Amino acid sequence: MPHIVLDQVTKSFGVHQVLPPLDLDLDDGEFTVLVGPSGCGKSTTLRILAGLEIPSSGEIYFDDQPISALEPKDRDVAMVFQDYALYPHMNVAKNMSFALRLARVPKAEIDEKVKQVAALLNIQDYLHRKPAELSGGQRQRVAMGRVLVRDAGTFLFDEPLSNLDAQLRAKMRTELAEMRDKIDKNMIYVTHDQTEAMTLGDRIVVMKGGVIQQQGTPEALFKRPANKFVAGFIGSPPMNFLHGELSETNGSFRVRGDGFDLPLNDEQRSRLETASRPVEIGIRPSAFSADSQAGAPIDLHLVVSEYLGAHSVLVTRCGVEDVLVEYDSATPMKAGTTMTFGVRSDDIMLFDVTTGVTL
Numbered sequence: 001m002p003h004i005v006l007d008q009v010t011k012s013f014g015v016h017q018v019l020p021p022l023d024l025d026l027d028d029g030e031f032t033v034l035v036g037p038s039g040c041g042k043s044t045t046l047r048i049l050a051g052l053e054i055p056s057s058g059e060i061y062f063d064d065q066p067i068s069a070l071e072p073k074d075r076d077v078a079m080v081f082q083d084y085a086l087y088p089h090m091n092v093a094k095n096m097s098f099a100l101r102l103a104r105v106p107k108a109e110i111d112e113k114v115k116q117v118a119a120l121l122n123i124q125d126y127l128h129r130k131p132a133e134l135s136g137g138q139r140q141r142v143a144m145g146r147v148l149v150r151d152a153g154t155f156l157f158d159e160p161l162s163n164l165d166a167q168l169r170a171k172m173r174t175e176l177a178e179m180r181d182k183i184d185k186n187m188i189y190v191t192h193d194q195t196e197a198m199t200l201g202d203r204i205v206v207m208k209g210g211v212i213q214q215q216g217t218p219e220a221l222f223k224r225p226a227n228k229f230v231a232g233f234i235g236s237p238p239m240n241f242l243h244g245e246l247s248e249t250n251g252s253f254r255v256r257g258d259g260f261d262l263p264l265n266d267e268q269r270s271r272l273e274t275a276s277r278p279v280e281i282g283i284r285p286s287a288f289s290a291d292s293q294a295g296a297p298i299d300l301h302l303v304v305s306e307y308l309g310a311h312s313v314l315v316t317r318c319g320v321e322d323v324l325v326e327y328d329s330a331t332p333m334k335a336g337t338t339m340t341f342g343v344r345s346d347d348i349m350l351f352d353v354t355t356g357v358t359l
Ligand SMILES: Nc1ncnc2c1ncn2[C@@H]1O[C@H](COP(=O)(O)OP(=O)(O)O)[C@@H](O)[C@H]1O
Pocket: 013, 018, 036, 037, 038, 039, 040, 041, 042, 043, 044, 045
């Protein structure tokens, strides 16, 4: 499988530049997820890799060889599209083997490959059914199987689960994660869903407006987001952001705002250097401890409690801003009360007010 590099690749449609110069270097055999809001250029990037779209400038390299001049079929790439269409008159086995039969691969080899991929996708019992006799999830798997039987070095997936309902999507996500470990190929997977990105990616590339915001392991993106956008995009429920003012008393820093006054630690202090700068703080919903002694106290006014069974998501207000809190409670909480939580300095992230860059 090739080592893929995008070097200053741009794409414009008319005057509209969708991708400003984009650099990307993918390790071979990695499962890479491109994630970002709708319209940020994920599909365009994938289509450029597949050869379905020509870059306006820049070059793509597979193992140091430029490939821009290569036809899609000569790129050793196979792609699963968001809007897949199965051949309705062919059964699952025929659908899956279509490309191989076209390429005149010997029958025994085709049968073996279809069997192997069907087992991987858990559709071995449906090989003789027509698409109309399958559930949405099964059809989705056949669409994937049709591509996986091909012996490509790189597989591209464009939001393959987005047509499924939430429950099926979660199930397929787990199955994909299991399958991922059995396939030693380049996999590049596009989604707007951060949960899919977090559960599937060896490496996640977060995009916004065609620009890569950050790339790294799921853990790195969650624990050390490079900016406010990534901090707010990765993690569910999303991070809370509050406007704050820094102040210095007796050599230590605090951050104050409408309804809160929290101490910062020495490490944060050393990164900030001066107290005379505006900051925005970020606190994850999971960082509020019901034990108010477990950190500095913060009072939150409970507006709505979303009871989920084992825990609740509390919608609270701090000053005029909404703050989400993940709260371990086996019983529903009563709205209208004020609760005191503990927040550790370590769990407070600081962002530059103007640029959004993590401080
Ligand atoms: N063929 C096209 N012609 C004009 N604009 C396009 C075309 N394809 C995509 N775009 C625009 O490029 C931007 C990025 O699209 P796309 O890559 O499909 O985003 P994503 O997959 O991240 O949702 C969007 O603003 C979209 O409208």
